[in-house]
Amino acid sequence: MFTTHSRPDGTVALVGRLDAAEVPSARAALGALSGTLTLDCSQLDYVSSAGIGLIVETYRRLHQGGHTLKLVNLLPRVRNVFAFAGLDRVLTLE
């Protein structure tokens, strides 16, 4: 189960598992977001290559519009998956 929640401070929380089964609905949710974006990952339990692909896709879309994407509060196991992908060096992770 994966959901997103927009917060009053403008950040968007990712909640649950971002896996291959959830990517279609997650793509619809993230595709509706625009502008410079901060994703709060404190409740993101799990990410796989399918989820990483969607984050990269979102980064590219925002970048084309001159915006940036930042991910904050990643759990260590989720940060490890980004590190395996070599994305900890090229995405802004806080």
Next chain:
Amino acid sequence: MPTRDFPRETGALPSIYAFVREALREWGRPEEGAWDVELVLEELFTNVVKYGRKSTRPVTVSLEWQHPLLTIRIRDDDSDFFDPTLAPTPDTTLPILERNAGGLGLHFVRRMAERFEYAHENSISTLTVTMRLEH
């Protein structure tokens, strides 16, 4: 050895996660160890779903625990030869705008596995991954 059949669709993933957690509980292993196992299983299973035959046959997953190693086997008995252990390693040093998403899942499996093997005979493929459970 816990063994279960799953339909070859990504919608089976929640049932696979439940299967992993059930097995770890039976072996008295902490649930925290499940995340890494689920990641490896998801990557291997979705590879079968995406690139395997569009068959109605289920995919069989079995788990074996021998401290400190967990062995995962995925059996597809309606398959063509495709050896994922030979898939090229993606370049994870490229700038993000030059990345190609392909191959990342198998790269994760290689990073986490102590052993990653493939066998294919009479349309039956078996993927075997052995990984050390840190938790």
